[in-house]
Amino acid sequence: MRKASYRLAALVMSVGLLITVMLTAMVGFNMYFRNTVSLQERASSLLIFTFLSVVVFLFSIVGISMIQRALRKAAAPPRKPRPDFPFSQQDASAWMVSIIPAVEKVSGRSFSTYPTVKLVDWLEVGALLADELGTGCEKCSDALTNHLLELTAMQSSLRMMPYVIGKYGIRTGEIYLLPENSDRLLEEAGLDSSHLDDVIRLTLAHELVHALQDQETGLAERLAGQRDPMAPFNVVIEGQAMVLQAEVARELGLCEIEARLAALLEGRAAPKSGDAKRMADVYRAGKEIMRGAMQDGGAEAMWDLIETPPASV
Ligand SMILES: [Zn+2]
Numbered sequence: 001m002r003k004a005s006y007r008l009a010a011l012v013m014s015v016g017l018l019i020t021v022m023l024t025a026m027v028g029f030n031m032y033f034r035n036t037v038s039l040q041e042r043a044s045s046l047l048i049f050t051f052l053s054v055v056v057f058l059f060s061i062v063g064i065s066m067i068q069r070a071l072r073k074a075a076a077p078p079r080k081p082r083p084d085f086p087f088s089q090q091d092a093s094a095w096m097v098s099i100i101p102a103v104e105k106v107s108g109r110s111f112s113t114y115p116t117v118k119l120v121d122w123l124e125v126g127a128l129l130a131d132e133l134g135t136g137c138e139k140c141s142d143a144l145t146n147h148l149l150e151l152t153a154m155q156s157s158l159r160m161m162p163y164v165i166g167k168y169g170i171r172t173g174e175i176y177l178l179p180e181n182s183d184r185l186l187e188e189a190g191l192d193s194s195h196l197d198d199v200i201r202l203t204l205a206h207e208l209v210h211a212l213q214d215q216e217t218g219l220a221e222r223l224a225g226q227r228d229p230m231a232p233f234n235v236v237i238e239g240q241a242m243v244l245q246a247e248v249a250r251e252l253g254l255c256e257i258e259a260r261l262a263a264l265l266e267g268r269a270a271p272k273s274g275d276a277k278r279m280a281d282v283y284r285a286g287k288e289i290m291r292g293a294m295q296d297g298g299a300e301a302m303w304d305l306i307e308t309p310p311a312s313v
Contacts, residue, residue, distance in 0.1 A: 016059025168210035239286020
């Protein structure tokens with residue numbers, strides 16, 4: 001498009017120049033080869049030259065302004081992505097940095113590398129979903145893992161589970177946030193927008209626990225081929241994330257907000273059906289198992305269950 005603008009500008013200026021040269025030649029021809037150079041003729045020549053100057057001037061102005069516009073377009077910063085998002089990429093990154101020490105403290109594990117957080121929209125969640133569907137899952141329509149349910153939830157906010165706004169990418173090692181869902185999440189949790197940062201930080205705490213699990217045990221490998229969301233490994237990883245998100249909340253004095261979020265995730269806030277109910281079952285069952293483990297043997301007992309999940313849940 002920029003190239004086309006330059007080409008058009010050059011064309012306009014060339015045409016202007018061409019007309020000037022042609023008319024100048026015609027006037028010169030007229031004055032030199034007709035012997036009678038009357039006052040009238042000189043006056044008309046003057047008129048023609050004045051006209052020509054105006055034409056050249058106009059063409060130059062148009063050409064220059066077109067070049068300027070093309071240059072401005074080239075220099076303009078890229079369109080600000082999703083200006084209607086309730087928080088920015090920088091916000092998300094800052095919130096994540098602020099929550100990492102608490103996650104490391106309550107989990108008893110440190111990050112060897114920090115995951116990155118990325119804001120995604122519907123299309124990107126779709127791509128993520130397609131990518132994770134390829135993880136050892138041949139017939140996924142009737143056999144989604146909990147992770148796929150989370151993604152589906154992110155993608156269909158208004159129909160199903162608007163409160164799922166975070167997701168750990170088991171194939172990419174990145175944490176994804178769906179800001180389009182955050183207003184709805186606050187509304188469902190009965191919180192106003194002043195709690196947005198707390199809600200996102202707790203969501204990030206949950207996803208950071210998945211990142212630590214990935215670091216410790218390799219989630220993609222261990223979830224490969226898993227068909228049932230209620231499979232023990234899936235239940236314990238969600239359970240640990242739920243328990244530690246509550247522990248992080250305790251560290252930061254956000255227990256009341258966390259309780260509201262947990263109530264939504266565990267399906268206690270409102271009757272749920274279908275996939276939402278299946279997810280709620282996973283969160284609830286996992287939390288019960290992991291809370292028991294933590295009471296008995298602290299954070300390490302939870303890691304033992306991640307390593308060797310119970311035979312059945
Ligand atoms: Zn989770």
